[in-house]
Amino acid sequence: MAQIFIDTASVEEIREAASWGVLDGVTTNPTLMMRAGAADLKANTLKIVEIVQGPVSAEVLSTNAAGMVEEARDILSWSEHVYVKIPTTVEGLKAMKEIASWPNGRINATLIFSPTQAYLVARAGASFASIFVGRMDDAGLDGMEVVRQTREIFDNYGFDCQVLAASIRHNGHVLDSLLAGADILTVPFTVLQKMIYSPFTDVGVERFLADWEKVAGKE
């Protein structure tokens, strides 16, 4: 089964999505924190963990391995549900290798734009490989092909790193990620709403109710 994460730092959106009963986790990043007006990463992350007892990702801000490792030590101590998001750079890779050796070394390798990056983060011990599909499509590349190729590579070698389709922009990305065998999809709240909505369903409900009124009204 593919898991559904929500890609937001907004506690209101997370609470609403969780109430639907199909939410498995949450991903945040500094941009999403800024949009949610959440300046305190720890406080906001812990609020999210109270709502969703699944994987909740919080991102480091350091750009060198030592700084990332130090931040990760703190972030991972907040809750057993928290995963630390590390960017897929050379420094990030070094940090991942170190963090993955800890008993609580839960890593979401972020900003992945190629299957070779995904292969390396799996080798370094990341739990999730976050592939930024929409940003590649924005640049005229085929983001979904990276998801497909990463799926194949992880299956070829039996990596237990999970393929996470991120930067999802629309329902087409959701469908293609599911068909490509992504383990996790992280979707903005607006896309989650689009996943459930069909005007035909609403028209169908209205028609059933109207027809029932016709027959019930006769009794």
Ligand code: G3P
């Ligand atoms: O959480 C990371 C990713 O999903 C960001 O997406 O829309 O900023 O490209 P976006």
